[in-house]
Amino acid sequence: xxxxxxxxxxxxxxxxxxxxxxxxxxxxxxxxxxxxxxxxxxxxxxxxxxxxxxxxxxxxxxxxxxxxxxxxxxxxxxxxxxxxxxxxxxxxxxxxxxxxxxxxxxxxxxxxxxxxxxxxxxxxxxxxxxxxxxxxxxxxxxxxxxxxxxxxxxxxxxxxxxxxxxxxxxxxxxxxxxxxxxxxxxxxxxxxxxxxxxxxxxxxxxxxxxxxxxxxxxxxxxxxxxxxxxxxxxxxxxxxxxxxxxxxxxxxxxxxxxxxxxxxxxxxxxxxxxxxxxxxxxxxxxxxxxxxxxxxxxxxxxxxxxxxxxxxxxxxxxxxxxxxxxxxxxxxxxxxxxxxxx
Amino acid sequence: xxxxxxxxxxxxxxxxxxxxxxxxxxxxxxxxxxxxxxxxxxxxxxxxxxxxxxxxxxxxxxxxxxxxxxxxxxxxxxxxxxxxxxxxxxxxxxxxxxxxxxxxxxxxxxxxxxxxxxxxxxxxxxxxxxxxxxxxxxxxxxxxxxxxxxxxxxxxxxxxxxxxxxxxxxxxxxxxxxxxxxxxxxxxxxxxxxxxxxxxxxxxxxxxxxxxxxxxxxxxxxxxxxxxxxxxxxxxxxxxxxxxxxxxxxxxxxxxxxxxxxxxxxxxxxxxxxxxxxxxxxxxxxxxxxxxxxxxxxxxxxxxxxxxxxxxxxxxxxxxxxxxxxxxxxxxxxxxxxxxxx
DNA sequence: TTGGCAATTGTGAACGTTCACTATTTATCC
DNA sequence: GGATAAATAGTGAACGTTCACAATTGCCAA
Numbered sequence: 001x002x003x004x005x006x007x008x009x010x011x012x013x014x015x016x017x018x019x020x021x022x023x024x025x026x027x028x029x030x031x032x033x034x035x036x037x038x039x040x041x042x043x044x045x046x047x048x049x050x051x052x053x054x055x056x057x058x059x060x061x062x063x064x065x066x067x068x069x070x071x072x073x074x075x076x077x078x079x080x081x082x083x084x085x086x087x088x089x090x091x092x093x094x095x096x097x098x099x100x101x102x103x104x105x106x107x108x109x110x111x112x113x114x115x116x117x118x119x120x121x122x123x124x125x126x127x128x129x130x131x132x133x134x135x136x137x138x139x140x141x142x143x144x145x146x147x148x149x150x151x152x153x154x155x156x157x158x159x160x161x162x163x164x165x166x167x168x169x170x171x172x173x174x175x176x177x178x179x180x181x182x183x184x185x186x187x188x189x190x191x192x193x194x195x196x197x198x199x200x201x202x203x204x205x206x207x208x209x210x211x212x213x214x215x216x217x218x219x220x221x222x223x224x225x226x227x228x229x230x231x232x233x234x235x236x237x238x239x240x241x242x243x244x245x246x247x248x249x250x251x252x253x254x255x256x257x258x259x260x261x262x263x264x265x266x267x268x269x270x271x272x273x274x275x276x277x278x279x280x281x282x283x284x285x286x287x288x289x290x291x292x293x294x295x296x297x298x299x300x301x302x303x304x305x306x307x308x309x310x311x312x313x314x315x316x317x318x319x320x321x322x323x324x325x326x327x328x329x330x331x332x333x334x335x336x337x338x339x340x341x342x
Numbered sequence: 343x344x345x346x347x348x349x350x351x352x353x354x355x356x357x358x359x360x361x362x363x364x365x366x367x368x369x370x371x372x373x374x375x376x377x378x379x380x381x382x383x384x385x386x387x388x389x390x391x392x393x394x395x396x397x398x399x400x401x402x403x404x405x406x407x408x409x410x411x412x413x414x415x416x417x418x419x420x421x422x423x424x425x426x427x428x429x430x431x432x433x434x435x436x437x438x439x440x441x442x443x444x445x446x447x448x449x450x451x452x453x454x455x456x457x458x459x460x461x462x463x464x465x466x467x468x469x470x471x472x473x474x475x476x477x478x479x480x481x482x483x484x485x486x487x488x489x490x491x492x493x494x495x496x497x498x499x500x501x502x503x504x505x506x507x508x509x510x511x512x513x514x515x516x517x518x519x520x521x522x523x524x525x526x527x528x529x530x531x532x533x534x535x536x537x538x539x540x541x542x543x544x545x546x547x548x549x550x551x552x553x554x555x556x557x558x559x560x561x562x563x564x565x566x567x568x569x570x571x572x573x574x575x576x577x578x579x580x581x582x583x584x585x586x587x588x589x590x591x592x593x594x595x596x597x598x599x600x601x602x603x604x605x606x607x608x609x610x611x612x613x614x615x616x617x618x619x620x621x622x623x624x625x626x627x628x629x630x631x632x633x634x635x636x637x638x639x640x641x642x643x644x645x646x647x648x649x650x651x652x653x654x655x656x657x658x659x660x661x662x663x664x665x666x667x668x669x670x671x672x673x674x675x676x677x678x679x680x681x682x683x684x
Numbered sequence: 685t686t687g688g689c690a691a692t693t694g695t696g697a698a699c700g701t702t703c704a705c706t707a708t709t710t711a712t713c714c
Numbered sequence: 715g716g717a718t719a720a721a722t723a724g725t726g727a728a729c730g731t732t733c734a735c736a737a738t739t740g741c742c743a744a
Binding site: 347358366399 | 700
């Protein structure tokens with residue numbers, strides 16, 4: 001029914017295997033023959049069948065990204081969307097398709113027992129050439145063990161793990177926190193608060209540390225509050241601060257909390273940035289449409305996934321990679337930061 | 343190396359084919375035998391290999407969603423993200439995994455010649471069981487012809503096509519526009535404008551029509567402006583309106599334009615909703631965090647994709663579906679609509 | 685020439701399923 | 715109880731690749 005390698009071989013007057021070699025870009029084919037085969041492929045419009053390829057023992061050309069089921073669904077259900085997922089797609093799809101791979105997303109349960117079983121299943125059913133692990137799965141040693149045991153290349157989107165040389169892609173959370181502080185001190189602020197998210201989120205701890213260190217270096221007193229990444233919690237904290245002469249500048253760990261600050265400030269008649277400066281650590285699409293547009297740290301999410309894909313495809317093609325890869329972030333200055341009030 | 347159907351067959355003391363029947367839920371297996379096989383599957387932790395399954399001539403368990411490459415990448419590059427894609431994932435992934443399928447995304451060029459070739463390629467390389475076509479591919483007759491010729495079930499996320507009974511999933515664009523108008527007239531507004539997007543986008547035309555009809559029915563004069571879905575264009579129009587006693591209420595076709603209105607209103611000291619009411623036709627996550635939060639039409643994007651997946655999986659399993667499926671929308675009243683000023 | 689080695693090309697088997705049959709068992713009816 | 719049909723179970727081949735190895739070709743030096 002569909003055109004097979006056999007058809008191409010016949011048309012070019014060679015054997016299957018030679019055609020296969022050409023398709024896979026393997027050496028050991030005379031230029032003249034290669035060209036003849038390429039012509040035949042083009043003329044017949046031959047496209048290899050991935051399932052058969054995989055059956056023959058080759059790659060599946062699938063890169064699988066694994067996300068936390070609970071959190072992802074929760075965000076969707078709450079109508080917050082998952083800009084994170086969208087960014088993953090941005091980086092991952094383009095990187096993959098450039099090399100003929102496809103990107104597949106899977107939602108995996110948080111609970112470790114379930115997670116291991118679910119990953120085992122997708123591993124054997126789909127046989128992806130590489131796996132990308134995001135929070136919190138990237139910090140699950142059982143998952144790493146399973147993947148290592150199966151000999152599947154995987155990349156963790158997470159901070160480097162001291163007792164493992166597994167491939168890991170991340171950005172400088174601490175440096176970004178420091179950059180935010182520096183930007184604000186540069187504007188003359190001295191009461192700078194950090195509106196943090198969740199302690200169970202490892203990157204959050206590192207950001208707190210970066211913030212703390214930067215404040216200490218500037219001779220300032222740190223002030224950390226727990227906002228739980230939530231609009232309401234952050235709003236309550238903001239109200240308390242704004243009504244009682246709190247900080248003149250706030251670094252919020254995500255956009256939702258930043259929006260809450262904006263909201264409360266607007267309600268209380270506090271002008272941004274004249275009376276309050278604000279930096280978000282997330283920069284979702286909404287950030288630039290806020291009133292006023294949010295100054296924000298832009299995490300290189302798409303770039304991290306793209307890099308992870310690259311490394312995994314390299315590994316699938318016999319160039320195993322490991323170690324950690326740190327990507328640069330941006331501090332995008334929009335309109336929520338300004339000189340400290342006097 | 344990995345556990346095969348053969349292993350299960352041996353463990354249960356039956357043949358391959360019987361195990362296969364059980365896996366595929368086919369009839370004609372005695373309950374006792376079925377149970378024995380299921381036990382063996384569970385004990386061995388057997389998981390079928392999808393590539394082999396496909397090779398054997400069965401389904402691929404893949405549903406492929408096709409998006410417009412240019413627009414999608416443009417949105418990503420501009421930092422606007424693609425909430426649309428995120429919503430597709432929401433609906434699609436969950437629907438698929440519930441029945442053991444996987445959802446795959448592909449970016450396909452807008453130009454029709456390229457599109458047909460690219461779709462042909464993914465069709466033969468991945469052999470998906472069903473294809474979801476979104477704008478503008480959903481309106482490309484060549485693509486539809488290709489898919490029909492190949493006998494691949496496909497669903498268009500688009501308005502029904504009069505001269506085709508192809509499967510089609512959509513929502514009531516005209517009705518939503520009317521609902522927006524009705525909400526505003528109910529609040530006493532009489533100068534209601536429609537800030538439209540792109541004429542090349544078929545749904546936009548239908549929305550204009552719905553708006554126009556509703557205005558006529560209310561005995562009001564329609565006022566349509568072309569905002570091209572762009573922040574800047576919409577901002578210019580908004581400035582003109584607000585400075586020259588324009589409409590007291592605006593329906594914007596997407597959030598970005600609505601944000602522009604909010605932005606300009608804030609700049610000009612025009613109070614929302616006291617002096618200007620605003621409804622968006624999109625409702626991305628940013629809408630609820632805007633100041634003030636946007637009243638919006640909520641399109642059932644996730645639900646449409648989920649429905650499309652369901653229908654395609656049914657088709658893959660021998661229950662071909664066609665005709666059009668219209669899903670309900672929501673008008674979510676937040677804080678940008680209020681009584682008309684006097 | 686001719687032998688030998690490297691480069692190139694070809695061959696049969698295998699991958700893990702399902703398909704299209706065939707064979708066997710079980711139930712039904714008179 | 716036997717014949718017949720229906721239900722259940724099993725078998726070899728096929729799907730389209732790649733693998734591992736075997737066969738051929740070409741080239742160079744002796």
